[in-house]
Amino acid sequence: MKRIRDYGITIGSLETGEKNLITDVKGVKVGHVTLKDGDINTGVTAIIPHEGNIFKQKLYGAVQVINGFGKTIGTIQLEELGTIETPIMLTNTLNVGTVSQGLIKYMLSMNPDIGVKTGTINPIVGECNDGFLNDIRGFHVTEEHVFESIKNASEDFLEGAVGAGTGMRCFGYKGGIGSSSRRIKIKDEEYTLGALVLSNFGVNKDFILNNKDINSMIHENNRDLTTRKNEEGVENILEKLEKGSIMMIIATDAPLLPRQLKRVAKRSVVGITRLGSYLGNGSGDVAIAFSTANKINHYEEKVSTEMKVINENYIDYFFRGAAEAVEESVLNSLVAAESVLGRDGNECKSLSEELK
Amino acid sequence: MKRIRDYGITIGSLETGEKNLITDVKGVKVGHVTLKDGDINTGVTAIIPHEGNIFKQKLYGAVQVINGFGKTIGTIQLEELGTIETPIMLTNTLNVGTVSQGLIKYMLSMNPDIGVKTGTINPIVGECNDGFLNDIRGFHVTEEHVFESIKNASEDFLEGAVGAGTGMRCFGYKGGIGSSSRRIKIKDEEYTLGALVLSNFGVNKDFILNNKDINSMIHENNRDLTTRKNEEGVENILEKLEKGSIMMIIATDAPLLPRQLKRVAKRSVVGITRLGSYLGNGSGDVAIAFSTANKINHYEEKVSTEMKVINENYIDYFFRGAAEAVEESVLNSLVAAESVLGRDGNECKSLSEELK
Amino acid sequence: MKRIRDYGITIGSLETGEKNLITDVKGVKVGHVTLKDGDINTGVTAIIPHEGNIFKQKLYGAVQVINGFGKTIGTIQLEELGTIETPIMLTNTLNVGTVSQGLIKYMLSMNPDIGVKTGTINPIVGECNDGFLNDIRGFHVTEEHVFESIKNASEDFLEGAVGAGTGMRCFGYKGGIGSSSRRIKIKDEEYTLGALVLSNFGVNKDFILNNKDINSMIHENNRDLTTRKNEEGVENILEKLEKGSIMMIIATDAPLLPRQLKRVAKRSVVGITRLGSYLGNGSGDVAIAFSTANKINHYEEKVSTEMKVINENYIDYFFRGAAEAVEESVLNSLVAAESVLGRDGNECKSLSEELK
Amino acid sequence: MKRIRDYGITIGSLETGEKNLITDVKGVKVGHVTLKDGDINTGVTAIIPHEGNIFKQKLYGAVQVINGFGKTIGTIQLEELGTIETPIMLTNTLNVGTVSQGLIKYMLSMNPDIGVKTGTINPIVGECNDGFLNDIRGFHVTEEHVFESIKNASEDFLEGAVGAGTGMRCFGYKGGIGSSSRRIKIKDEEYTLGALVLSNFGVNKDFILNNKDINSMIHENNRDLTTRKNEEGVENILEKLEKGSIMMIIATDAPLLPRQLKRVAKRSVVGITRLGSYLGNGSGDVAIAFSTANKINHYEEKVSTEMKVINENYIDYFFRGAAEAVEESVLNSLVAAESVLGRDGNECKSLSEELK
Secondary structure: OOOHHHOOOEEEOOOOOOOOOOOHHOOEEEEEEEEEEEOOOEEEEEEEEOOOOOOOOOEEEEEEEEEEOOOOOOOHHHHHEEEOOEEEEEEHHHHHHHHHHHHHHHHHHHHHOEEEEOOOOOOOEEOOOOOOOOHHHOOOOOOHHHHHHHOOOOOOOOOOOHHHOOEEEEEEOEEEEEEEEEEEEOOOOEEEEEEEEEEEOOOOOOOEOOOOEHHHOOOOOOOOEEEEEOOOOOHHHHHHOEEEEEEEEEOOOOOOOOHHHHHHHHHHHHHHHOOOOOOOOOOEOOOOOOOOEEEEEEOOOEEEEEEEEEEHHHHHHHHHHHHHHHHHHHHHHHOOOOOOOOOHHHHHHEEEHOOO | OOOOOHHOOOOOOOOOOOOOOOOHOOOEEEEEEEEEOOEEEEEEEEOOOOOOOOOEEEEEEEEEEEEEEEEEEEEHHHHOOOEEOOOOOEEEHEEEEEEHHHHHHHHHOOOOOOOOOOOOOOEEEEEOOOOOOOOHOOOOHHHHHHHHHHHEEEEOOOOEEOOOOOOEOOEEEEEEEEEEEEEEEOOOOEEEEEEEEEEOOOOOOOOEEEOOOOHHHOOOOOOOOOOOOOOOOOOHHHHOOOEEEEEEEEEEOOOOHHHHHHHHHHHHHHHHOOOOOOOOOOOOOEEEEEEEEEEEEEOOOOOOOEEEEEEEEEEEHHHHHHHHHHHHHHHHHHHHHOEEEEHHHEOOOOOHHHOO | OHHHHHOOOOOOOOOOOOOOHHHHHHOEEEEEEEEEEEEEEEEEEEOOOOOOOOOOOOEEEEEEEEEEEEOOOOHHHHHHEEEOOEEEEEEEHHHHHHHHHHHHHHHHOOOOOEEOOEEOOOOOOEEOOOOOOOOHHOOOHHHHHHHHHHHHOOOOOEEEOOOHHHHOEOOOOOEEEEEEEEEEEOOEEEEEEEEEEEEEEEEHOOEOOOEEHHHHHHHHOOOOOEEEOOOOHHHHHOOOOOEEEEEEEEEEOOOOOOOHHHHHOOOOOHHOOOOOOOOOOOHHHEEEEEEEEEEEEOOOOOEEEEEEHHHHHHHOOHHHHHHHHHHHHHHHHHHEEEEEOOOHHHOOOHHHHHOO | OHHHHHHHHOOOOOOOOOOOOHHHHOOOOOOOOOEEEEEEEEEEEEEOOOOOOOOOOOEEEEEEEEEEEOOOHHHHHHHOOEOOOEEEEEHHHHHHHHHHHHHHHHHHHOOEEEEOOEEOOEEEEEEEOOOOOOOOOOOOOOHHHHHHHHHHOOOOOOOOOHHHHOEEEOOOOEEEEEEEEEEEEEOEEEEEEEEEEEEEEEEEEOOOOOOEEEHHOOOOOOOOHHHHHOOHHHHHHOOOOEEEEEEEEEEEEOOOOOOHHHHHHHHHHHHHOOOOOOOOOOEEEEEEEEEEEEEOOOOOOEEEEEEEEHHHHHHHHOOOOOOHHHHHHHHHHHHHHEEEEEEEOOOOOHHHHOOO
């Protein structure tokens, strides 16, 4: 499968990790369940933060809500405590509850103490609306798909119209899952930062590819790549506004604290605005970042512990890495996703067809 | 059923509404489904904000996270857009996803356009952990209970160990659902503000009733009213810390904007700290407020509309009303709830037994 | 000078530090400049966080804005970076700029690199409005008073109508500076948490002292202890609402991170609501917390450093300590402050006269 | 004086206002005091929101802190109450206190009731660090300059190295004051949105002009346009990171509520990231937005009032307008500013010299 660099387009100046995937951060794995059958174009994607028991060994994390027209769950506790204690799941907007229940059941199956000898669990589930290509009212995702996507998780994973990305569109093209990574070398220390996005945002006329207006570059008639049937009235007018959403997951092995991770997550905005987003009202743009460096024991007995912390004077390297990796992840999602004919004859073409 | 005023205890100085319930705010209704069978002590409570189609006619709303050790969903969009577009549901922590799915299905059944001709829906579901009295790992709440609780909604409703409150405990006593209201008279305008709480917070030794330490008042041996079996190790130590949570829903017919509603919601903290809470680390304390005064049409065609807005110079009346109504709601939940013997022989006595 | 404990009133259950002052936290010092002459009743108070060069060795800090009707400066950077790099100064509302300039000049005098070889400096200056007793329009505080208050700083300091507290009132009584501290013992580790307040909030009829309504306790005719001359119209009506403000400074030697310090600062609300505050619209209630445990070097060369961090499972001890210390600090400010006859014949009586 | 459009560069798709200045919003005026003498390169800029008494007739406003390494004052109250009650002043970082005092004195001179018959005043003063070109340690701005800049305010005003912009640099070029505006036409309603920036951010190698890397476009040897003398050690290394800051003021005559204005202010980030900013750690990026449409009377007697409010379904037009106007404002600041030789021989060239 081709990636954006295969088209001669390079984003930013930092070196990529080995696979140029979020899984370049050691311990991180990604798994998909893809549901694709006529009007059904949806799925689940699981990001596993480390290989151990994530409830018993939490990681520092943070969320940055860039535009809150979204339904991601688990963010209140993430903001308050600065820790993640489950895999991060992605799915379609109307199945967030289902995936949340599936994730809770998965966590309970691994932790018999939850809800009996200790407290409960905070599931993190992000979403985008795939209703253009998917029969989203059909609720085709099940709790079992959560278990399956976690079981599927691996360091190697597909991009494009897979998992939660199966029915997404982005800048009028077929969107979905994309990923990228950066090496952060400062003096004699080296870290990795990786991103994974679920891209479902932007309008075609705003798309900027490689600093060029995509329309002037490759369109002859400014034709709309998305074809929607049977619409009228006010919805139709509003439909032309920026809708969709994007979920951006950032992982790093650098010892960043929750406050620092939030600052890094905020820089994801650089990646999407450079591609043409105006952070539209209807777009739920949410970034979640976590660090695998410090583990926080659920049953920690010590009153105080030692933590490694990145010197804030050097945090700009991580800002730049996050911005670059998010921008490249979106582009990877676009070129990896094949054209899809979905719900009610709605169709999204692949950007790869334009770039041929 | 006795309420706290029947014990000669009055909170604050403002006059109550007619029923002294959140449903004194015209249009608001509350419905319960109570699940009570041996180890099962849980349920669902629905707060209906107005009698019309809440998705098509949204209300201004706001959320104030007082302590974010909680799993309430729907808050990102509520914070960004300042509107509620579904009933507000309450349940146990591990069934938030289930109730979310049920609520989405209910909303879709009323709105065939959602997910096809227009965007999706933002369900609001709050929770507390009833695992002490309830077999919370059994997931006894179903999507059907959502439909049922909404169908049950009425201006008259029970308090105490009912609905989502069935398995809750508060200050070591049986907690649950409580409500109260206040009349806000300013010059020649009159408004109503009502509160409903799901009380599940506080430790017994901290409880202050009517400005008196409950232990010095009615306890002889500072005995612990909650009896927990078979625990040891660090959980047990931590268990003595403040846990639980409280959900506080505030309704008013005064035309408050989202920013103003957030300020009012924040004053709910006055009610719970005066009763003895220290806003413990493990307590998810979340307040949601909404106003029935201005309705925001989903398919509004006008570019600008006229709104009534309360003069901020008078907002103190609403602050005071919220603080009083929340404090009294908690006390009503405590005296209304009968003693419950629940999961694994765990037991919570009713405060009403102490006050006899 | 008598303190609240000398009246037989004890707040909370934790043991106090040796002096029961914020300066029980090793390294912290407090200095005042008191301006008192007829209509002039104002001043400056400096809280010195540690004895070294605070710009070169910053401390972790956090701010919690409880109600933002206030003009404290320095909070944007404190929130973003989580560090304090100057002493914290308190003064009257209309002299915040003056004190800020004085503080900058003080810092520049100690650091010739600022503004030339390195960046600038973030002064933190809090305020309350002492206009009732003070000729606040006269701008009687000067930049020199900043240098003087820092020079005066010591582990021993006065409470009551001194420094920034000279012209403040609180619950209708004379308010001002108050302080208190708590020992936090967890297993074999022991820490100290101290608070200092500038009290200028609350209305007399709401005051709760030792869980008793102050009016029913000591007032015969609910007489108003503050006497204001020559007012009419809408201001007068609004004047009866809760106004004023409170600044709450919390120091600890426990290694709390900025996110944790913010959570601790938030619990200051418990102290003031238990005394009767409804967090009135017109009251700027702001808490700032810092930890002396970890020092962050301005010119740190290391890419990552080791930090001690308190286990969040034990943070409730600090929440409780902050709530207790803030409540006791307010009461200490009230009993320490003598009656003052100020601007235009306005007068505030001392609570100590009531308790005699 | 040439502006960016005179170089054939157009930003975005919306039509500009008549002057393409923030003062296209009726009632808004801008005034400068420029201090330029050898090592002194600094000043003050005043943005007057409307022609009446701004304290007595407040406007809705909001602040969005994009990166909080900054010292802007007045934001706590702006965030809480959603109103501005003074002109918005801009100056250098170390004179914020001075300008704040000057602004307070100006407001007191217009309002004899402040501090006597009513409360105090919340001055809003933003800043950037001009220490590279200016003797910032010399504190050359005085309170009188505030009065003078307000007196100078007019609908016509200069851009570039004037007022607060006198000593700023941006992307390695001479920066300063820039402005732009957009017409927002929706159906039969028409509004104006204008921006004014104080640009002092970005590093040269990141600058993107008209979607082109500025270095590949006009630099032959990637030479650094800023020349700094006599530096060594860690500061020097860090100096290469993104520093500076940008203040972005957005005005509109559309009836946006504070929550909506905050959302609009947030879109200013689109403008600066498209020009090459990574929102660097050391850059204080702060946006303030206000609406002239609804006026809020300080002594309002009515309990509730009527307000016009923009339908949120159309807010994307304002998002786009803000993004475009901010981006163009920065470019206008760059081409308007002439080259400056400042403090200690430090020098910044004008972008206009490159574009000739």
